[in-house]
Amino acid sequence: MSEATLPDRATNLAAPAARPRTARRTGAEGPVVQLLLITVSLAFLLLFLLLPLISVFVEAGARGWAAYREAITEPDAVAAIRLTLLVAAIAVPFNVVVGIAAAWAIAKFEFTGKNLLISLIDLPFSVSPVISGLVYVLLFGAQGYLGPFLKANGIEIIFALPGLILATIFVTFPFVARELIPHMQALGSTDEEAALTLGASPWRVFFAITLPNVKWSLFYGILLCNARAMGEFGAVAVVSGKIRGLTNTMPLHVEILYNEYMGAAAFAVASLLAGLALVTLALKSLLEWRYGDAIAAARRH
Amino acid sequence: MSVAVTIEAIDKRFLAFQALRNVSLDIQPGELVALLGPSGSGKTTLLRLIAGLEQADAGRVLFGDDDTRDLSLRDRRIGFVFQHYALFKTMTVAENIAFGLRSRPRAERPDGAEITRRVKALLELVQLPDLERRYPSQLSGGQRQRVALARALAIEPQVLLLDEPFGALDAKIRKDLRAWLRDLHSRTGHTTVFVTHDQEEALELADRVAILHEGKLEQVGTPDDVYDHPATPFVCEFLGEANRLPVKIVGSQAFLGDRPVLGGLTQNQSGPAALYVRPHHLKFVDETPLSIPGVVEQLRRTGALRRAEIAVAGLTKRLDLDLTSQVAPAIGERVRVKITHATAFATA
Numbered sequence: 001m002s003e004a005t006l007p008d009r010a011t012n013l014a015a016p017a018a019r020p021r022t023a024r025r026t027g028a029e030g031p032v033v034q035l036l037l038i039t040v041s042l043a044f045l046l047l048f049l050l051l052p053l054i055s056v057f058v059e060a061g062a063r064g065w066a067a068y069r070e071a072i073t074e075p076d077a078v079a080a081i082r083l084t085l086l087v088a089a090i091a092v093p094f095n096v097v098v099g100i101a102a103a104w105a106i107a108k109f110e111f112t113g114k115n116l117l118i119s120l121i122d123l124p125f126s127v128s129p130v131i132s133g134l135v136y137v138l139l140f141g142a143q144g145y146l147g148p149f150l151k152a153n154g155i156e157i158i159f160a161l162p163g164l165i166l167a168t169i170f171v172t173f174p175f176v177a178r179e180l181i182p183h184m185q186a187l188g189s190t191d192e193e194a195a196l197t198l199g200a201s202p203w204r205v206f207f208a209i210t211l212p213n214v215k216w217s218l219f220y221g222i223l224l225c226n227a228r229a230m231g232e233f234g235a236v237a238v239v240s241g242k243i244r245g246l247t248n249t250m251p252l253h254v255e256i257l258y259n260e261y262m263g264a265a266a267f268a269v270a271s272l273l274a275g276l277a278l279v280t281l282a283l284k285s286l287l288e289w290r291y292g293d294a295i296a297a298a299r300r301h
Numbered sequence: 302m303s304v305a306v307t308i309e310a311i312d313k314r315f316l317a318f319q320a321l322r323n324v325s326l327d328i329q330p331g332e333l334v335a336l337l338g339p340s341g342s343g344k345t346t347l348l349r350l351i352a353g354l355e356q357a358d359a360g361r362v363l364f365g366d367d368d369t370r371d372l373s374l375r376d377r378r379i380g381f382v383f384q385h386y387a388l389f390k391t392m393t394v395a396e397n398i399a400f401g402l403r404s405r406p407r408a409e410r411p412d413g414a415e416i417t418r419r420v421k422a423l424l425e426l427v428q429l430p431d432l433e434r435r436y437p438s439q440l441s442g443g444q445r446q447r448v449a450l451a452r453a454l455a456i457e458p459q460v461l462l463l464d465e466p467f468g469a470l471d472a473k474i475r476k477d478l479r480a481w482l483r484d485l486h487s488r489t490g491h492t493t494v495f496v497t498h499d500q501e502e503a504l505e506l507a508d509r510v511a512i513l514h515e516g517k518l519e520q521v522g523t524p525d526d527v528y529d530h531p532a533t534p535f536v537c538e539f540l541g542e543a544n545r546l547p548v549k550i551v552g553s554q555a556f557l558g559d560r561p562v563l564g565g566l567t568q569n570q571s572g573p574a575a576l577y578v579r580p581h582h583l584k585f586v587d588e589t590p591l592s593i594p595g596v597v598e599q600l601r602r603t604g605a606l607r608r609a610e611i612a613v614a615g616l617t618k619r620l621d622l623d624l625t626s627q628v629a630p631a632i633g634e635r636v637r638v639k640i641t642h643a644t645a646f647a648t649a
Contacts, residue, residue: 190383190385190387191387191389191390193354193381193383193387194381194383194387194389194452195389195400195404196354196374197352197353197354197374197377197379197380197381197453198400198401198404198452198453198455198456199374199375199378199401199404199405199456200375200400200401200404201375201404204404208389208400209389212389212391213390213391215391
């Protein structure tokens with residue numbers, strides 16, 4: 001009997017003591033603070049993110065549909081779009097392969113210099129893109145260290161496609177690796193060990209176990225990498241030389257048009273880039289909504 | 302199918318940590334051996350070395366007559382069950398179990414129908430029929446454990462290695478799975494080595510128990526051997542509770558202070574010694590020559606048994622005694638206890 005009544009009394013005693021504390025958290029000042037915070041963040045988002053985005057599309061359509069089509073189908077614009085797609089089509093797969101290799105090395109092995117490697121992977125994030133571009137000019141430019149050698153052998157890097165690709169690869173390198181490293185570290189290597197003891201070859205372990213385990217963070221990393229590869233301005237601007245129809249990417253094309261007071265055309269091309277951003281955002285949200293748990297481990301950084 | 306495993310003078314070091322020191326162990330074909338020890342004793346390292354997941358700094362492991370250093374992981378044909386199962390999350394139960402078969406070189410790979418048939422048979426063996434299409438996340442801990450075992454058995458291993466097979470399960474399921482594993486072993490007859498830190502599990506399940514401590518093999522023997530005749534004080538204390546009495550051995554008798562408490566000692570080791578006595582090897586007696594007087598200070602319940610704590614003059618710790626009858630002394634009662642079995646280790 002006494003055993004049965006004891007817990008009851010304990011909860012009765014604890015309840016009144018606990019009530020004021022919980023009341024404070026969700027009560028009086030709670031909603032006001034909540035409302036304030038939500039208002040501030042919403043106002044910020046509206047003013048700094050949504051309005052500019054809308055204005056891009058509004059300005060793009062300001063001269064009507066025909067002008068918009070004209071702006072994005074004229075030869076220089078088409079060349080810029082094709083160049084941007086080409087650069088991304090080379091830089092992104094390259095970074096995927098190297099990013100996976102780097103993440104694999106860091107997550108699954110212990111070796112000296114590992115911390116240095118991790119810092120180096122982050123380097124492109126901490127260096128201004130303009131510097132990244134300048135580095136390549138210094139290395140491969142006409143007055144650069146390797147300039148004479150390249151010139152003698154007829155290899156063009158700066159003010160040509162290879163330079164654009166190099167600069168883009170440098171700037172977008174961290175995206176894939178940084179998505180994968182924490183996820184792979186969290187997973188550990190027991191799955192791989194299990195597969196090896198079952199007799200799988202290293203290739204089979206990679207394609208049947210490792211890759212499927214991290215596929216969502218990989219996809220996520222590719223999305224971000226691609227968005228940046230297509231949108232990169234600073235580093236590309238330095239190495240491109242902005243030769244219309246030849247080394248002009250979309251972001252550079254937008255700037256040129258704008259500087260030449262062709263606002264509507266500039267915004268028309270910009271709207272394509274903005275559209276890409278929106279598609280990336282939508283895919284990312286879809287991924288998170290659909291595979292939130294699987295991705296959660298990858299986002300802890 | 303079963304093969305003998307011979308471990309010869311293994312040394313293993315991780316940076317500054319000496320994980321294994323000169324460990325040698327012979328495992329008979331079809332034997333079920335437990336590697337028992339506290340955490341950090343090197344038992345899991347030894348298991349991983351047998352598997353080939355770690356390389357020894359010195360010494361070697363033989364499967365039958367084959368030196369495993371010459372064998373690839375695939376050729377070792379070991380079934381390894383990981384502590385947290387390591388089931389492939391992106392594959393169904395059937396795909397998990399079939400993985401080893403599908404990983405074989407094309408020439409040795411069974412066809413699709415054969416694989417399906419074997420997966421079905423294995424699921425029946427581990428008593429999980431009709432779970433082929435489930436994903437590991439949809440299974441309970443005990444079910445995952447058995448799927449992991451089925452997956453390991455699928456490659457028809459020469460040796461089955463289990464790392465803390467019941468570590469992540471709750472007490473009730475542990476007991477059930479223990480009996481089931483014992484039964485499975487007697488039916489399939491694989492040479493099996495499992496790692497555990499639970500002495501009860503090791504003693505109940507294994508044909509022989511190998512006790513590791515700080516990277517050294519302390520003792521190997523049948524459960525009865527190691528429990529009744531521990532080779533070292535560590536083994537004695539690790540395998541179960543024991544009272545430790547500082548005694549002096551003269552001839553065949555042990556003296557607590559100047560009172561003889563145990564006779565008939567066979568080891569001829571005169572001098573100071575520690576006498577280890579398990580709680581159920583103490584009993585209440587009436588006045589007899591070799592008995593220890595004391596006062597009952599505490600009565601407790603330990604599962605099925607009741608335990609009395611007895612204060613004895615000259616001992617800093619109370620003696621623990623398991624009561625065998627329902628008749629219990631009162632607290633404060635003066636009693637006499639007698640040692641029925643003990644192990645002595647010289648302390649000088």
